[in-house]
Amino acid sequence: MELGGGFVLCVVLLAAVVGRANAAIYNVGDNLGWNVPSSVDEYSSWASRHVFTRGDVLTFNFETEKHDVAEVRKEEYDECSSNDPIEKSNSAPWNTTLNSTGEHYYICTVGSDCSSGQKLAINVAAPSPTTPPSPPMLPTPRLGNSATLPTLSATLAVLVSVAFAVIM
Numbered sequence: 753m754e755l756g757g758g759f760v761l762c763v764v765l766l767a768a769v770v771g772r773a774n775a776a777i778y779n780v781g782d783n784l785g786w787n788v789p790s791s792v793d794e795y796s797s798w799a800s801r802h803v804f805t806r807g808d809v810l811t812f813n814f815e816t817e818k819h820d821v822a823e824v825r826k827e828e829y830d831e832c833s834s835n836d837p838i839e840k841s842n843s844a845p846w847n848t849t850l851n852s853t854g855e856h857y858y859i860c861t862v863g864s865d866c867s868s869g870q871k872l873a874i875n876v877a878a879p880s881p882t883t884p885p886s887p888p889m890l891p892t893p894r895l896g897n898s899a900t901l902p903t904l905s906a907t908l909a910v911l912v913s914v915a916f917a918v919i920m
């Protein structure tokens with residue numbers, strides 16, 4: 753009975769890990785990190801190479817003190833102004849989870865970095881309906897493995913008997 757309870761707990765933990773594995777983590781700019789790019793459209797071309805889904809995480813890697821990152825609205829993104837950022841961080845790395853679908857805008861507010869191209873606009877899609885949600889995944893590993901449970905118990909019983917025999 754105790755073994756069964758532990759087993760179910762393991763399956764639940766495993767399902768949680770598998771469920772979380774669906775979320776992607778993006779290192780913004782890849783090797784460039786979060787910096788002033790050599791061309792102004794570098795971040796838009798980086799963004800166009802990825803598909804962002806709600807629940808994914810963006811990681812902004814930059815030199816603290818030299819740059820920062822602010823999530824802003826479209827108007828501020830277009831004008832490179834940061835009077836009223838939605839969120840802002842001065843220390844790197846900054847991780848942000850994409851909790852809502854639609855457009856997300858990020859800029860660096862230091863000097864003229866934003867005008868020089870240190871700005872990122874992405875579109876976040878809803879998770880694909882073909883992706884199975886975590887709860888229905890539970891029965892599969894549970895059924896598959898529960899068949900081996902009696903064998904496991906038998907093995908354990910043999911081991912315990914051997915241990916007792918050695919002690920006596």
Ligand SMILES: [Cu+2]
Binds near residue numbers: 787
């Ligand atoms: Cu900057």
